[in-house]
Amino acid sequence: MALRPLDPFFFILSLFLLFPSPSLSDSTTQFCSAGSEYGGVSSTRILIKGGTVVNAHHQQLADVYVEDGIIVAVQPNIKVGDDEVTVLDATGKFVMPGGIDPHTHLAMEFMGTETIDDFFSGQAAALTGGTTMHIDFVIPVNGNLVAGFEAYENKSRNSCMDYGFHVAITKWDEGVSRDMEKLVKEKGINSFRFFLAYKGSLMVTDDLLLEGLKRCKSLGALAMVHAENGDAVFEGQKRMIELGITGPEGHALSRPPVLEGEATARAIRLARFVNTPLYVVHVMSVDAMDEIAKARKSGQKVIGEPVVSGLILDDHWLWDPDFTIASKYVMSPPIRPVGHGKALQDALSTGILQLVGTDHCTFNSTQKALGLDDFRKIPNGVNGLEERMHLIWDTMVGSGQISATDFVRITSTECARIFNIYPRKGAILAGSDADIIILNPNSSYVISSKSHHSRSDTNVYEGRKGKGKVEVTIAGGRIVWENEELKVVPGSGKYVGMPPFSYLFDGMEKSDANYLSSLRAPVNRVRTEAT
Secondary structure, three states, X not given: OOOOOOOHHHHHHHHHHHOOOHHHOOHHHOOOOOOOOOOOOOOOEEEEEEEEEEOOOOEEEEEEEXXXXXXXXEEOOOOOOOOOXXXXXXXXXXXXXXXXXXXXXXXXXXXXXXXXXXXHHHHHHHHHOOEEEEEEEEOOEOOEHHHHHHHHHHHHHHOOOEEEEEEEEOOOOHHHHHHHXXXXXXXXXXXXXXXXXXXXXXXXXXXXXXXXXXXXXXHOOEEEEEOOOHHHHHHHHHHHHHOOOOOOHHHHHHOOHHHHHHXXXXXXXXXXXXXXXXXXXXXXXXXHHHHHHHHHHOOOOEEEOOEXXXXXXXXXXXXXXXXXXXXXXXXXXXXXXXXXHHHHHHHHHOOOOOOOEOOEOOOOHHHHHHHOOOHHHOOOOEOOOOOHHHHHHHHHHOOOOOOHHHHHHHHHHHHHHHOOOOOOOOOOOOXXXXXXXXXXXXXXXXXXXXXXXXXXXXXXXXXXXXXXXXXXXXXXXXXXXXXXXXXXXXXXOOEOOOOOOOHHHOOXXXXXXXXXXXXXXXXXXXXXOOO
């Protein structure tokens, strides 16, 4: 997807209007500007020398100068006459915006347990892998959105990097409608998620989805869907149990790609009926991808988000005779058979799909064993926050499927644009936040649960080797990962509010007007008296 040209005046104006200066923000939620209490190298001035600076629209050999958490200059041969500047040599390496993961679940209560990674451990893992911001999902408390948001405010107090929130909608009434408006106007929420799966808990029906889509449109908030037909999945689960299939393979067999495709098509058509943008989370199958491709070709504003596990894994692991191994791959929608992942990679490289998430939702082997005798009780979720950037670079850039600029687009910039925080995030530009990574394309890595930073005792990418490693991560203007050493402490992260009406809403009023003018109704009819 091509980026619109960056107007310098708009860029500076947007920074002042939308995002307050760090010096004016609540100091308790910022990376500290002095001292080492909040982790990271204490210098607030950093000069990155000699690297290839990569943005979504171009790359260049240049230096990057950072001061007080903000990128001040990006140009060749920057000279700073001060000994108190930390200088990083990036010769032969790529200097890129930190990754933004649009889809995570930290400290989430789900299926009778809670994800093993909280906001500190999950974010710490993310930073070591080059992700400097993520957007988590707030789950309502008994359907109450504000109560859910407040609960997640408490959960995130131990954060160590920037984060935002989406909010799930699990019921509908006037209170929910009012809460949506409050969250958008007062709390920096600009997206709401609707689950078409998980019957009996999170699932919504079509009438609720329609109400939610209409409300999202009026608020300028992006509607997001987990697209699986929950009723059919419930039937599929019963069918597997009746056949005596109780292991992890039953999970995949009970919710085949056709059910993901059906729900994706239904959500797309309802969004078209309302005329509002739609974001499909964790696109895992060709069936769902094809529906998104058709909608986008017709001009509909639909965003497709594949996740790392769906791009590079296949479902053969679910048939492993070792339950511990098989169960760690259980997620929803399921990881698909061979062929789906490569098709999703192709769609991502050609712009049919727009950005990459993880659906990081980790449970350890003890938690997964809750479903030892019944796959329906295995907590759904896999890891990915730490591995995403490395795996996408090796799998897609290393193979020549995409360029370095494409990599920045799908791992950072497009997410920032969709959720209306670009160019504060997702760019190496003067005035942008100093969330920066230095990636060495010649450095190798091996993924292991013994060395990863997640609290989980398993890893779905166990043993995978690759090239292209993040050697330095700078978050909020502080060096937090360097020389294989992580320097962060709980409470040093900050919440990033996201304004409504992103670029996806451009032209909506005109298309609504065109629709009304096309109706040729109501027809003025002459009433005649009956004789």
